[in-house]
Amino acid sequence: MNMKSENTMTGQEMVALCKKHTLFSWSATNAVNPIPWSKAEGIYFWDTEGKRYTDLSSQLVCTNLGYGNQHVIDAIKKQVDGIAFAGPNMATQIRAEVSELLAKYTPGDLNTFFYTPAGAEANENAIKLAKQYTGRQKIMVRYRSYHGATAGAVTLTGDPRRWPAEPSIPGVIRVFDPYEYRCTFNANGCEGCSMPCVAHIEETIQYEGPNNIAAFIIETVTGTNGVIIPPTGYLKAVRELCTKYGIMMVCDEVMVGLGRTGKWFTVDHWDVVPDMITMAKGLTSAYLPLGCVAMSDKIAAHFSDNVFVGGLTYNAHPMCLAAAKAVLEVLVAEDLIGNSERMGKVMAGLMADLKEKHPSVGDVRSLGLFGAFELVKNRQTKEMLAPFNGTSEPMNKLGAYLKQNGISTMIHWNKLFCCPPLTITEKQLRETFAILDEGLKITDQAVEG
Numbered sequence: 001m002n003m004k005s006e007n008t009m010t011g012q013e014m015v016a017l018c019k020k021h022t023l024f025s026w027s028a029t030n031a032v033n034p035i036p037w038s039k040a041e042g043i044y045f046w047d048t049e050g051k052r053y054t055d056l057s058s059q060l061v062c063t064n065l066g067y068g069n070q071h072v073i074d075a076i077k078k079q080v081d082g083i084a085f086a087g088p089n090m091a092t093q094i095r096a097e098v099s100e101l102l103a104k105y106t107p108g109d110l111n112t113f114f115y116t117p118a119g120a121e122a123n124e125n126a127i128k129l130a131k132q133y134t135g136r137q138k139i140m141v142r143y144r145s146y147h148g149a150t151a152g153a154v155t156l157t158g159d160p161r162r163w164p165a166e167p168s169i170p171g172v173i174r175v176f177d178p179y180e181y182r183c184t185f186n187a188n189g190c191e192g193c194s195m196p197c198v199a200h201i202e203e204t205i206q207y208e209g210p211n212n213i214a215a216f217i218i219e220t221v222t223g224t225n226g227v228i229i230p231p232t233g234y235l236k237a238v239r240e241l242c243t244k245y246g247i248m249m250v251c252d253e254v255m256v257g258l259g260r261t262g263k264w265f266t267v268d269h270w271d272v273v274p275d276m277i278t279m280a281k282g283l284t285s286a287y288l289p290l291g292c293v294a295m296s297d298k299i300a301a302h303f304s305d306n307v308f309v310g311g312l313t314y315n316a317h318p319m320c321l322a323a324a325k326a327v328l329e330v331l332v333a334e335d336l337i338g339n340s341e342r343m344g345k346v347m348a349g350l351m352a353d354l355k356e357k358h359p360s361v362g363d364v365r366s367l368g369l370f371g372a373f374e375l376v377k378n379r380q381t382k383e384m385l386a387p388f389n390g391t392s393e394p395m396n397k398l399g400a401y402l403k404q405n406g407i408s409t410m411i412h413w414n415k416l417f418c419c420p421p422l423t424i425t426e427k428q429l430r431e432t433f434a435i436l437d438e439g440l441k442i443t444d445q446a447v448e449g
């Protein structure tokens with residue numbers, strides 16, 4: 001993650017050997033065309049030919065501090081010279097320090113943490129905690145969601161990445177999402193709406209038996225399924241439903257926690273305190289892998305006297321915790337959450353301008369530096385520019401144009417993501433959006449009607 005390349009291979013050699021000996025996530029090896037990296041700094045990385053890319057998606061929305069942050073690098077180096085590893089049932093100073101610090105930033109009484117290797121395992125352990133705490137078996141989730149690729153987490157996932165893993169773990173119930181642009185319940189949008197999306201959740205709870213449901217797990221703002229921001233009042237209403245029926249409200253903030261949306265945690269936008277928050281990615285800004293379940297005092301108290309039946313060899317790994325502590329320090333010292341909020345406003349303006357200008361932009365959504373364009377063939381019918389669970393020539397061409405012009409970002413079906421590192425400046429945002437402006441001319445050509 002620092003400036004200097006240690007490559008002794010050419011880019012071609014790297015790609016050939018990586019493709020020969022490794023599988024790539026969610027891909028057929030012959031279809032991948034990975035960029036061979038040479039170095040990275042700030043919001044940029046370079047390929048082995050010296051071409052620079054702006055990282056508009058912070059890789060998988062995880063490199064929140066950008067590349068080469070010296071404070072984090074130094075903290076990791078210091079930790080490896082000290083206690084590089086201690087077993088999960090040992091006490092270490094770094095475990096004590098980072099947990100005390102994190103508790104200052106997590107909302108309400110979420111003061112106790114169970115650390116995991118990454119996001120999926122955080123959700124796996126949230127399920128375990130909820131089931132053991134409530135004595136109930138079922139878990140409620142939403143269709144437009146992603147919660148990780150391990151057996152349980154991929155079952156919680158509503159999107160098609162779940163399909164090949166099915167039937168997978170039993171007892172998962174699904175409800176529809178509060179997706180204003182394509183609402184299942186009200187085509188007129190959220191303004192003045194009585195939120196039938198919430199009534200539908202309560203009806204589902206009745207049919208499934210309230211006393212059977214251990215947890216309702218939601219992405220506070222849905223990520224890969226399209227930056228779906230719930231309407232004002234939704235999260236509070238879900239909180240009330242969960243309280244009414246004794247269901248643990250678990251907010252998956254693996255993507256949106258730790259400043260991504262301009263607050264420490266995204267639930268803070270609506271002043272809601274869930275029973276648990278899961279996090280990963282931004283927790284270490286991807287300098288090392290780490291996930292975490294934050295739980296309320298009452299859940300933690302339960303496990304003071306009852307055994308938590310769950311464990312991981314790398315629970316509370318000191319190296320990863322050292323990275324997390326340094327990241328928390330940098331977020332504060334450099335006011336990056338404030339920057340996410342301020343630059344988020346600039347980015348929202350730039351996105352709105354492009355929506356105005358380009359007929360292929362059906363909708364733009366963002367909160368802080370978490371944004372996505374939703375591209376359509378026709379603004380009236382809202383026909384997607386790539387189908388559900390598919391790709392299309394215009395979306396592929398847009399991706400190729402951006403790559404050619406030095407922009408790296410996530411494209412998922414008909415969505416283009418704008419989630420740069422939280423360190424981005426206004427100048428950098430404007431430079432990036434000038435390229436997006438040109439790129440969207442390609443998708444405009446596919447507009448019909």
Ligand SMILES: Cc1ncc(COP(=O)(O)O)c(C=O)c1O
Pocket residue numbers: 060118119120121123146147148149219223224252253254255280281
């Ligand atoms: C919302 C959400 N939850 C969970 C995960 C899984 O995290 P990991 O890939 O670290 O296991 C992801 C990953 O993208 C995610 O976006």
